[in-house]
Amino acid sequence: MAEDTPVPKLNFEYWLDKAIEWGQATTLESQKDVCLHLPQLQKFLHEIYETLKHMDSIGAIQQFPLIGQLLGRLCWNPFVIGYDESQKTLMWCLCCLYSSEPQNPVELKANSWIQSLLCHLLSSSKWESNEAETSTFISTLGYTSADYYCHLVKNMVFSLVTEFRGNQFNGLNIQGRVSASRVNTVSLFCLPLITLPDLAPLLETLLHYHGGASKEILSTEFLEAVNEAFLKKKISLPETAVFSLWLRHLPSLEKATVYLLDQLVSIQLNSLEEVACVIKDSLLPQAANHPAIFRIVSEIFKNALMETDGAPEVMTILQVFTQLFLQAHQNENKPHKFSLKAYFPYHHQPLVTALLRRPFELPATHWSAHLKHISDMLKALVEDTNVSSAADLFEIWFLVVCFGEWLDIAAEQLLKAAVEPDALLWLLAFYYCPQNENQQRTQTVVEAKAVYNHLMLLFNRIVLSVKDLEAAVHSITDTERCCNQHLITHLLTNFLLFSSGGHTIAQEFIYHITETTDSSKEVCSLLIRTAYRINHNGEKNTRTVKLLNELLKKLTLKV
Amino acid sequence: MEAVLEQVEQLPALLVGARSALVRDWDSLTLDRALEWARYFQHVHDRFRTRPRLREVLGRRLRRAQPSLPLGFPHLGRCPQLLGLALLENRALPPAACRCLLRSLLQFPGEEAGPEPHSLALLARRKAASRLLALPSGLPRSPADMEPQLQAEAQLLLGRLREEGPEGEPAGESVGPPRWLSAVLEQLPLPRAFEVVAVALLGQGNGADQAGDGDGAGSSLEGNWASAIGDKCVAGPLLSWLLGNQERFYAFCLFLPGSLLASLAGHYSQLSRPYLDLLTGCGSHLLYDPLQGRWVINCPNKAVLSWEQLRERFTCLCQVSAVLKGQTQAALKLLKAQDGDFQVRGLSVWTDLLMELGTFL
Numbered sequence: 001m002a003e004d005t006p007v008p009k010l011n012f013e014y015w016l017d018k019a020i021e022w023g024q025a026t027t028l029e030s031q032k033d034v035c036l037h038l039p040q041l042q043k044f045l046h047e048i049y050e051t052l053k054h055m056d057s058i059g060a061i062q063q064f065p066l067i068g069q070l071l072g073r074l075c076w077n078p079f080v081i082g083y084d085e086s087q088k089t090l091m092w093c094l095c096c097l098y099s100s101e102p103q104n105p106v107e108l109k110a111n112s113w114i115q116s117l118l119c120h121l122l123s124s125s126k127w128e129s130n131e132a133e134t135s136t137f138i139s140t141l142g143y144t145s146a147d148y149y150c151h152l153v154k155n156m157v158f159s160l161v162t163e164f165r166g167n168q169f170n171g172l173n174i175q176g177r178v179s180a181s182r183v184n185t186v187s188l189f190c191l192p193l194i195t196l197p198d199l200a201p202l203l204e205t206l207l208h209y210h211g212g213a214s215k216e217i218l219s220t221e222f223l224e225a226v227n228e229a230f231l232k233k234k235i236s237l238p239e240t241a242v243f244s245l246w247l248r249h250l251p252s253l254e255k256a257t258v259y260l261l262d263q264l265v266s267i268q269l270n271s272l273e274e275v276a277c278v279i280k281d282s283l284l285p286q287a288a289n290h291p292a293i294f295r296i297v298s299e300i301f302k303n304a305l306m307e308t309d310g311a312p313e314v315m316t317i318l319q320v321f322t323q324l325f326l327q328a329h330q331n332e333n334k335p336h337k338f339s340l341k342a343y344f345p346y347h348h349q350p351l352v353t354a355l356l357r358r359p360f361e362l363p364a365t366h367w368s369a370h371l372k373h374i375s376d377m378l379k380a381l382v383e384d385t386n387v388s389s390a391a392d393l394f395e396i397w398f399l400v401v402c403f404g405e406w407l408d409i410a411a412e413q414l415l416k417a418a419v420e421p422d423a424l425l426w427l428l429a430f431y432y433c434p435q436n437e438n439q440q441r442t443q444t445v446v447e448a449k450a451v452y453n454h455l456m457l458l459f460n461r462i463v464l465s466v467k468d469l470e471a472a473v474h475s476i477t478d479t480e481r482c483c484n485q486h487l488i489t490h491l492l493t494n495f496l497l498f499s500s501g502g503h504t505i506a507q508e509f510i511y512h513i514t515e516t517t518d519s520s521k522e523v524c525s526l527l528i529r530t531a532y533r534i535n536h537n538g539e540k541n542t543r544t545v546k547l548l549n550e551l552l553k554k555l556t557l558k559v
Numbered sequence: 560m561e562a563v564l565e566q567v568e569q570l571p572a573l574l575v576g577a578r579s580a581l582v583r584d585w586d587s588l589t590l591d592r593a594l595e596w597a598r599y600f601q602h603v604h605d606r607f608r609t610r611p612r613l614r615e616v617l618g619r620r621l622r623r624a625q626p627s628l629p630l631g632f633p634h635l636g637r638c639p640q641l642l643g644l645a646l647l648e649n650r651a652l653p654p655a656a657c658r659c660l661l662r663s664l665l666q667f668p669g670e671e672a673g674p675e676p677h678s679l680a681l682l683a684r685r686k687a688a689s690r691l692l693a694l695p696s697g698l699p700r701s702p703a704d705m706e707p708q709l710q711a712e713a714q715l716l717l718g719r720l721r722e723e724g725p726e727g728e729p730a731g732e733s734v735g736p737p738r739w740l741s742a743v744l745e746q747l748p749l750p751r752a753f754e755v756v757a758v759a760l761l762g763q764g765n766g767a768d769q770a771g772d773g774d775g776a777g778s779s780l781e782g783n784w785a786s787a788i789g790d791k792c793v794a795g796p797l798l799s800w801l802l803g804n805q806e807r808f809y810a811f812c813l814f815l816p817g818s819l820l821a822s823l824a825g826h827y828s829q830l831s832r833p834y835l836d837l838l839t840g841c842g843s844h845l846l847y848d849p850l851q852g853r854w855v856i857n858c859p860n861k862a863v864l865s866w867e868q869l870r871e872r873f874t875c876l877c878q879v880s881a882v883l884k885g886q887t888q889a890a891l892k893l894l895k896a897q898d899g900d901f902q903v904r905g906l907s908v909w910t911d912l913l914m915e916l917g918t919f920l
Contacts, residue, residue, distance in 0.1 A: 142633070155707035159707055
């Protein structure tokens with residue numbers, strides 16, 4: 001909706017012209033135009049109210065001579081009255097104009113006019129006529145118009161739902177009773193009412209309704225508005241209806257994905273459980289069971305990674321998203337569900353298969369062998385001269401980032417298990433430094449290995465000092481280079497968590513590295529990922545858990 | 560308790576007053592007091608809602624207070640809304656009191672929300688929604704467009720009947736429909752009152768076969784309202800209103816379509832015999848015109864069914880259920896036998912009707 005188009009403040013003439021042009025919104029053009037302007041108009045009405053509430057009615061009419069005309073016309077426009085909170089603000093404005101001690105015929109007339117408008121909005125007389133029978137019937141029964149319209153709207157929704165469902169299930173009778181233009185109009189007319197809870201069954205039916213045409217049958221404005229309301233949690237919809245919306249309207253899917261990313265990056269998250277919760281809540285991992293949705297969401301994540309130059313938060317988000325997607329895929333009980341490989345059709349399939357194995361599916365003792373297998377495959381792929389284009393390389397790297405959990409395990413295994421380090425160090429070097437221009441990666445592996453060897457010498461020492469660790473880092477000359485800095489930080493953090501003496505200097509050392517290298521976010525991401533994995537594997541490493549919590553508490557206060 | 564009862568007796572006067580010219584003398588204080596009373600009645604309702612004995616006593620006292628205005632216990636609960644909207648529509652209310660009313664009805668930002676937050680905004684929104692959802696029909700107004708309105712009226716009628724329950728009318732008056740029911744239905748013009756009663760009795764109005772069992776797709780939605788079928792204390796008063804007056808029942812059967820009437824007869828055995836009698840009564844008014852070669856109405860001044868209408872109504876009856884088909888067939892055969900049991904067209908209307916219905920019998 002045109003929320004951004006600037007409209008001068010309290011521009012009565014603009015809105016009065018609009019209201020006159022719209023009339024009672026009987027043509028399709030005027031209906032579309034009303035829908036387009038509803039959010040703006042609501043804002044405008046609110047501004048009027050904010051001005052009016054400090055004035056008396058005479059002053060108001062003197063200052064805004066057009067106000068009566070404008071409000072009166074708007075009261076007869078069902079799109080305006082039906083929209084969100086516009087009717088409330090409009091009634092407040094009318095009430096401000098009502099004078100409790102009318103001094104002259106004009107004010108008396110205005111009062112009577114306001115009372116009529118309010119009766120028109122609230123009584124059970126018909127919108128277009130003054131048919132009084134229903135009114136007296138209802139009041140003689142001892143009910144009010146509130147009871148009547150509550151039933152009436154539900155009945156109308158039910159009758160439309162029955163009509164559309166019947167048509168949809170008619171199978172061959174696609175031309176049916178319901179024409180495409182009728183469905184389109186109904187969807188447009190529902191737009192102002194999207195957040196009215198009575199409408200929920202109709203929204204659901206419309207979102208599932210396709211009709212016989214290959215073209216989109218629902219109005220674009222409607223689809224956008226439903227998506228918007230869903231993202232802002234103004235309505236709740238069944239999962240299948242949301243999936244149907246995203247499948248038929250890709251801009252909505254894009255918006256939902258970008259919205260999720262913004263949400264995750266902008267709020268302070270203290271644990272991966274929270275991240276997982278927000279992601280799950282978005283319904284995107286579940287929706288990604290449709291390969292088409294999966295592909296588009298992946299593309300958006302790719303762009304986010306490129307734009308942020310591989311920001312650690314985005315990499316963490318991607319990793320959690322993939323895990324939740326795999327979980328949702330496993331939970332899906334459809335007879336014809338796609339095999340997981342179908343979601344990664346252009347990748348080296350043995351590599352995909354290896355990465356798809358969830359860590360908990362293997363005994364921990366097999367992890368390093370599995371990682372070596374992955375590393376060897378990757379190395380062969382990356383060093384293959386046929387796969388030399390930057391785009392190909394990026395695709396492979398992106399795949400590895402999606403399954404970043406294995407990389408975290410690799411860094412952990414290097415310190416915790418007796419492993420032959422070369423393959424795992426190469427794997428981490430690729431993760432942090434995918435490009436190998438000027439032998440960058442090769443150099444990274446060499447340097448990382450030097451630090452690693454030094455760390456291993458200190459691993460079982462109970463008495464440690466910050467100086468000892470600094471010495472390990474300084475054993476390599478060039479500490480400024482970015483990619484290997486990330487890798488070294490990763491190794492150091494794990495050393496602090498898992499070595500015999502690391503916990504004694506952890507606080508101090510982490511403070512030291514985050515101060516000197518501005519890597520608090522990165523360390524924070526590492527720690528919350530580790531905490532999440534330990535929680536989920538039910539590991540009983542109480543010392544590590546305690547340390548993790550302490551470190552995170554300090555760091556999240558800082559970030 | 561007696562004190563409460565005496566206070567409750569004031570409710571009808573309050574509501575009648577709010578709709579009358581008496582409000583001309585109200586100032587903002589009077590108005591506040593009236594609204595205060597309305598909230599108090601709501602409070603009384605909430606306190607006694609779960610106590611059937613006391614409910615009954617209160618309901619009886621309400622009815623006794625003003626027999627002309629049919630009120631019951633549930634009205635206590637709706638009192639603030641009933642009063643507020645009644646006053647809003649009353650042009651006699653002076654400006655000062657009216658402004659005071661508006662401020663209390665429209666919860667302003669920052670003001671303490673009442674028990675039903677934004678209920679008037681919701682009402683205005685729903686009214687607009689009913690307008691919007693009715694607009695795209697495209698076609699000229701057909702009877703089906705009226706259906707949701709009819710249903711809403713029928714739902715309110717059923718709601719009231721259920722609220723009244725078996726204690727709705729004091730014992731001894733149980734012959735005939737409760738007085739309030741007649742008073743209420745008189746508010747609607749005739750064909751509409753009949754339609755509302757029929758819809759209330761059947762649930763789904765339009766199709767004869769839809770009653771009772773909704774299709775799978777709709778059943779979850781349909782759950783929000785049940786017809787009178789299977790609910791004696793609801794159907795009873797409606798049926799006695801219909802059958803209690805010969806002329807009314809006759810008009811009812813003339814106005815409504817055959818499929819709907821057949822469906823009603825199928826669900827309510829009390830209706831099937833009178834309906835069949837009425838149809839055969841109409842049949843005996845038909846005369847065969849040998850020149851035109853068809854059955855014509857014998858008494859042009861009286862509203863009776865034509866041959867075509869009669870045939871349609873009998874056909875519908877035979878389609879509803881095996882039991883009704885049997886009854887209809889038996890009645891027609893008996894009449895045919897009384898007419899001499901001829902098998903030739905144009906001699907007895909019953910013979911001809913049976914021949915027309917042949918495919919169904």
